[in-house]
Amino acid sequence: MASRMSSRIAMLFAGLLVVVPLASPAAGHDPQIGVDPSTVSATVAPGGNLVQGKIVHTAEVPPTPDVVFLADTTGSMGPAIANVQSAIANIMTEIATSQPNARFAVAEYEDFGCGSNDPFLLNQAITADQTAVQTAVNSWQALPGEGCDEPESQLFALNQLATDPAIGFRANSTRIIAWFGDAPGHDPSGGITLPDSIDALQAAGSRVVAVNTPTPGNSGLDATGQATAITTATTGVFLDNVAANQVSQAILDGIQAISVTVTPQVGSCDAGLSVAFNATSLTVESGEDASFTETISVALNAPQGQTLNCTVDWLVEGALSGPEFVQQIAISVPDVTAPTAQCAPTTNPAGKSIPQAGTNPQSGQNPDGFYELSATDNVDPDPDIFVLDPATGTVFGPFDSGTAIKYTQAPGATPNAKKMGSGLSAVAWHIIGQGDAVVYAVDDVGNQSTPVSCQVPPPPK
Ligand SMILES: [Ca+2]
Ligand SMILES: [Ca+2]
Ligand SMILES: [Ca+2]
Incomplete structure (x- = not known):
């Protein structure tokens, strides 16, 4: 808002100063980011599943931030602007520490119809050059009388930030407008109504952090509910009643309090393996943990004796922030299927076929049986075959x-x-037993086949 009596304002302001303790830096936040555990290695039988907790540690600041610092630079804003000018480097350092690809822009507004006032001025388009940002912030001036009447042109300014390509937002960034002021906006301003402004901000995907700093004689940024409406509609953050010397801290706190949505996205999974979650997505304050329950399922018909792989990308705000957010799943599916054994009549070493083993003990067939032992298995290419004499329990083989x-x-x-x-x-073995031979096979993990009989006729009379 306007101020023509800066000395009086300063006195009043001093009387309103409230000492707010500095926030402790990132207390309680785990500096580690990413999905935990990031690898799953387990054995799960066909038809089984593995259920486990999955925590996604989000970064203090939303990913790929493009942050615009937007100030009301009319007459009453001097102390708050001075605070931000002195701390903007630290704010950028904090943000870039969490998100090294952070970029910044600087803009200000005053009012329409107030002399040479700027209803909107882009001081610095989106840049990674923090020195340029500091220089732009340093250019902010709150001159006595600027702003004229109390309401200012923020609705127009916010609309410009949402729609003007000159701002230079990156395509896949988290657009954050960190805005501070002490007075409500004209509605409409430059033809832009509150709903116009909100629509444009939403269409642009901008998140607004609004900091209301009380100054003498001004009714505040949210006097008509605009700040609340804008921050709510843009899933932003509103910080009210922030003393001038705390505005920079509030800006940082607000940016770090923006919510982020965490969404698991299952990549390519080997056939027979699937992954599901208890929630499609979860929204948490940036820097906090999103806790999911993950269920890894192995289909009944999954290939056995193999390791099945799957990846899950844990997207934050719809994007993969880095390799820390990729989960690798390797599930070993055991061989649970028994082999099949056969005991097929074959020829004797002379190549002469022998009679089929009979079921009639009086049939007078050859007392000796010639058999080929064979077994097949779903995994083991060479199952062990055993011959059992059931009359004595003697086992021959493998x-x-x-x-x-x-x-x-x-x-x-x-x-x-x-x-x-x-x-x-040739016939490799001559086995003598008291009863009919029973043949079974065992695969390399111990699954045992159903036994099959090799019926041998008794000696002829
Ligand atoms: Ca100004
Ligand atoms: Ca004004
Ligand atoms: Ca098997």
């Missing part, structure tokens, strides 16, 4: 798939196995 055996059922005999012949084409 044998490789493709092994040919001669099995003789000899009730009363001592079970034994003798190597015979050589080479895969």
Whole structure:
């Protein structure tokens, strides 16, 4: 607002000074950012799942910030402007420490129809050059009489910041307007109403941090509810009744209090693996933690004996801020499927087919059976095959798939196995047992097949 009696204002201002303790720096905030844990390595059976907590530590400042410092530079604003001029370097350091790609711009407003006053002035477009920003902020002047009547032109100024390409916002930045003043705005101002201004700010995706600093004789930034309406509509922050010597701290506090939305985005997952979350997204104050519950599921038909991989990008404000926000999932799916064993009649070493083993003990067939042992498994290319004499419990093996055996059922005999012949084409073993042979296979993780019988006819009469 205007001020023609600066000495009187200064006295009144001094009487209103409130000592506010400096905020302790980032108390309680974990300096680590990113998703925790960032890797998941586990074994989950087909049809199973793994449920675990997932914490996303957000940075103190929203990602890729483009921050515009916007000041009411009319007559009453001198002490607040002086405070910001003295601390702007520290504000930028704090912001850039959290987000090294931060950029800044500087603008001011006074009023329409008030002499040479600027209803809006872009002092410095978006830049990474902090010295240029300091210089621009230093150019702010609150001269006695500037502003004329109490309301000023902030609605017009905010609309300009939302719509003028000259500001230079980056395409994927978090647009933050850090605005401080002591008086409400004309509505309309330069033809811009409060709803016009809000619409433009929303369309631009700008977040407004508003700091109201009381000065004598002024009704405040939010006197007509504009600051509340604008900060609410832009998911910003309103800080009320901030003493002039605390405005810079309030600007920083407000920027660090802007909410951010954290959204898990599942990248490419191997077939059979899926990831779900208890919430599509969560919104927290920047610098705070977003706590999700993650459920990793392995499909019943997932490939066994393999490690399935998946990545999850934890987006903050819709963008991936860095590798700390990428989660890697590696799920080992165990082989839970038993092999299948076969005991197929084969030829004797002379190449002569033997009669099929009969079920009729009186059939008079050959007492010896020639069999090829074989097994197949979903994972193990070479399951172990065992031959069991169920009458005595004697187990022979392991044998490789493709092994040919001669099995003789000899009730009363001592079970034994003798190597015979050589080479895969020959019958490799002669096994004697008291009962019909039973064959089963075991894969390399211990799954055991259903046993199959190799029926041997009793000796002919
Ligand atoms: Ca001025
Ligand atoms: Ca005015
Ligand atoms: Ca298996």
